[in-house]
Amino acid sequence: xxxxxxxxxxxxxxxxxxxxxxxxxxxxxxxxxxxxxxxxxxxxxxxxxxxxxxxxxxxxxxxxxxxxxxxxxxxxxxxxxxxxxxxxxxxxxxxxxxxxxxxxxxxxxxxxxxxxxxxxxxxxxxxxxxxxxxxxxxxxxxxxxxxxxxxxxxxxxxxxxxxxxxxxxxxxxxxxxxxxxxxxxxxxxxxxxxxxxxxxxxxxxxxxxxxxxxxxxxxxxxxxxxxxxxxxxxxxxxxxxxxxxxxxxxxxxxxxxxxxxxxxxxxxxxxxxxxxxxxxxxxxxxxx
Ligand SMILES: O=c1ccn([C@@H]2O[C@H](COP(=O)(O)O)[C@@H](O)[C@H]2O)c(=O)[nH]1
Numbered sequence: 125x126x127x128x129x130x131x132x133x134x135x136x137x138x139x140x141x142x143x144x145x146x147x148x149x150x151x152x153x154x155x156x157x158x159x160x161x162x163x164x165x166x167x168x169x170x171x172x173x174x175x176x177x178x179x180x181x182x183x184x185x186x187x188x189x190x191x192x193x194x195x196x197x198x199x200x201x202x203x204x205x206x207x208x209x210x211x212x213x214x215x216x217x218x219x220x221x222x223x224x225x226x227x228x229x230x231x232x233x234x235x236x237x238x239x240x241x242x243x244x245x246x247x248x249x250x251x252x253x254x255x256x257x258x259x260x261x262x263x264x265x266x267x268x269x270x271x272x273x274x275x276x277x278x279x280x281x282x283x284x285x286x287x288x289x290x291x292x293x294x295x296x297x298x299x300x301x302x303x304x305x306x307x308x309x310x311x312x313x314x315x316x317x318x319x320x321x322x323x324x325x326x327x328x329x330x331x332x333x334x335x336x337x338x339x340x341x342x343x344x345x346x347x348x349x350x351x352x353x354x355x356x357x358x359x360x361x362x363x364x365x366x367x368x369x370x371x372x373x374x375x376x377x378x379x380x381x382x383x384x385x386x387x388x389x390x391x392x393x394x395x396x397x398x399x400x401x402x403x404x405x406x407x408x409x410x411x412x
Contacts, residue, residue: 125313126244126270127321127343130215134367138403140393141217141345142177144170144205145187150378152388157301162194167232168303169391176392177399182370183215186243197345201331206395216243217272217345223249223256229373230259234405237263245270247323247345250300251285254307257320264311265290270319276335278325278348297331298338305339310386317343317368324362326354326371336368344369349402350376356405363397373402 148162150167158164174184186209191202209216218241218346222232236246237260250257250273265271276286288298301322308318318341324332325348335344344362348354350373359371380398381387387394 125311125317126264126268127246127311127313127317127319128315129268130183130270131313131317131367132314132341132371133215137180137182138407139366139370139372140181140399140403141183141185141372142173142181142377142399143185143187143219143347143372144173144200144378145190145374146378147190150375152381152391153392154388161197163197163200163204166191166194166198167204167208169200170205172392173395174205174209174212175222176379176396178212178214180396180399180403180408183217183245183374184209185217185219185374187219187374190218196370203321206241206243207405209374210242210244210337215245217245217247218243219247220251221247221274223252225252226255226258229256233259233263237267237269244268245272245273245321245345247272249274250304254303257307261311264319270321270409272323272345273300273304275304275339276324276328276331278327278352278354279353279398282325285356300337301342305342305373308336311342315367317341319346321345323347324369325352325353326359326362329358329361335395336364337363345372346370347372347374351371356402360406360409363410368405371406373398376402 156165191198308320311319321343323345326346327348362369377395381391381394
């Protein structure tokens with residue numbers, strides 16, 4: 125099960141997921157100019173970030189929107205980035221947030237679990253219902269693939285729909301989390317977590333405590349660190365003995381060089397230092 129592989133990566137390296145949300149405007153000008161195409165600039169930038177962090181990051185999340193925004197050039201960079209990560213046996217999460225009727229989901233599964241854009245995990249939006257997840261499950265069972273399904277997202281507007289309560293005061297996201305955990309019981313790894321994971325933002329500490337307690341077999345992908353205001357305190361509540369989740373940071377890592385004088389010439393080292401700092405902050409919080 126992919127959950128076991130990710131669990132062991134976290135054990136070895138700590139719970140950090142590096143987010144490769146590579147907006148071309150983040151690439152330092154002098155680096156960008158070394159290459160003839162946007163595709164090559166994006167890919168080579170990612171490659172430097174990956175090489176600088178692969179020993180301290182449990183996994184890498186590639187957010188497809190940043191690549192789609194650059195058209196075919198971007199998608200080529202996306203494909204090459206995933207291939208590079210997989211060639212180094214690093215765990216990949218394709219942040220594609222798909223959600224559609226089962227027949228269409230079948231095509232999304234084929235597109236992102238096989239072929240040009242193959243990834244270990246993909247993110248899905250389960251708010252269309254559990255039938256929209258069914259086509260992915262055969263890949264989870266037979267091909268060591270995994271899902272991270274949205275539960276309680278990190279954005280302020282998460283409250284608009286995810287906080288709607290039933291008559292007993294139970295919120296929509298709590299129902300979603302419980303349904304996903306139940307579905308995940310058929311895909312349990314020996315580590316005690318399922319390959320059907322959940323996305324929970326580290327921007328709200330109270331929800332974190334409750335979710336960690338109730339969803340004891342759900343491995344979490346935890347965005348919201350850094351640029352969205354989440355910190356070690358909020359992220360740590362989702363972890364158990366330092367495991368059971370990976371904390372994503374994208375902008376704070378990719379743009380770390382902007383905080384250092386002359387940093388654009390060593391953006392990869394700045395990214396590495398940011399990951400080390402983040403890992404230390406979370407570890408300190410866990411040891412309190
Ligand atoms: O609830 C969610 C779900 C996904 N994301 C994604 O995570 C990263 C966050 O990027 P930062 O730059 O570290 O803020 C981004 O790819 C989002 O699409 C999320 O933020 N919240």
